[in-house]
Amino acid sequence: MYPQSAQSALMRFARAETGFTVIDVYPGDGHWTGLFSDVVGPDGRVCSFVPAEVAHLDNDPVGRSRALAKKPGRENVLAVSADLMALPRSAPTADVVWLHLFYHDLHTALLQARGATPADFNRGVHGWLRRGGFYVIVDHAAAAGTGTRSAGSLHRIDPAVVREEVEAAGFVLDAESSLLANHGDPHPSKVFHPSIKGRTDRFAYRFVKP
Template sequence: MRTPLLVAAVAVALLGCSKPAEPPAEPAAQTPATAAAEPSPAERLDAVLAAQPDAEKARYAYRHPKETLQFFGVEPGMTVVDTLPGDVWYTGILLDYLGPNGKVIAADYSAEMWTKFGEYSPDPKTKTNWPADYVAKMEPKRGADDAAIAAFQYGAVPDDMAGTADVVLMIRALHHFNRMEAKDGYLTKALADINKVLKPGGIVGVEAHRSPEGNSDAWAVGEAGYLKQSAVVAAFEKGGFELVEASEINANPKDQPTEKDFVWRLPPTLATSEGKPDVKAQMEAIGESDRMTLKFKKKA
């Protein structure tokens, strides 16, 4: 598109002016003040969270996605592993937030582990080729400004993913690994996989339903959804990680489970409330579970 100065110069020449027209001035270089400012990571995350469905935004008061991702140090351009991924929590959020220079690696339980869920075990056919199937499902949902997508199953981390991840998220997924640890060693295997996929000094972000420390170890193994924070820290330290920081971002002191309770009595599942409006009201008054939020670093 021609500038007004260039048009004027051409007009003068056509009129036979004896004074040569001066060449148009070079456009001024853009400065940070004149260029369109890139959004900060916090602004980008705000925009991504604001765009989520209303049903998911209703849970922000309990799930604190902005504070949680910031606590774990997740930023655009990173490669982040999301354990037990969902369309929103957290893979859907990460695809938009990490941006075109980032990558989301979705990580599912192994096909073998899924067979140990009894009546809740999915059709084995859905897990046979899960990594390729999941990527094919998510690719059409990616926009031009979104992160790349890849996937693996625990127990089968591809060698080309070794040492590539900045952060591994283990959000509301740890209790299943832990409850199957004594018999099948799934937690130990998962920690080895996390060590493999993380870069040196990489971060593991853990969010898990928290048992009162006074409850028995047998109850707090994960069958009821709850784990003791002290036991989680000990397991990660044994697995080659060091605790960087603990946060109360996702704490809920109203949730004080006894050994007769399980986490799915609470929202959003409300498993014990069907046909019981009084119980439902009590559970909704408690809200979602009390959760530990722990940041670990891979040891050198």
């Protein structure tokens, strides 16, 4: 995980506040869900959303999400698992939707197995968010101009494609951060390769719903 200073900076970048509702899409080990839970406090809510398309994975994402929600002090965490496009029926209207190292997966056969597409998902996020809400995406960068070709093989995506797709759904780019940039990253490498694992070139975008 990131150094404490980087984590704090990313939380500020996400613009979550006390009393907010945050949707953490595909929360992994729940690290970010826990951080958002602390920020929004007892009057807020964090929806830890595991798409059903990935619920079967060996790391048991649904079990982890439910276990976190049962921990003392995490009463504001709601564990949800449903088809990717079923989230609006499973969670309250949100102030922040957070995707950490997940957006590229929208371009893989696994996430599209039940008919979802990146365009569908982005329009769905637009519907889930309140007006003025934030859609925050952090992901592994692919080389400029490569589009989505390495989404499945290298787990990377061209940042320009992400911006184009999200803006097409009606969002406006509010801010971007180079906090996680690594210009020494050989972009043709898979993100799990020992030479670059944990140090990939990453981008962060914050979009707003007008």
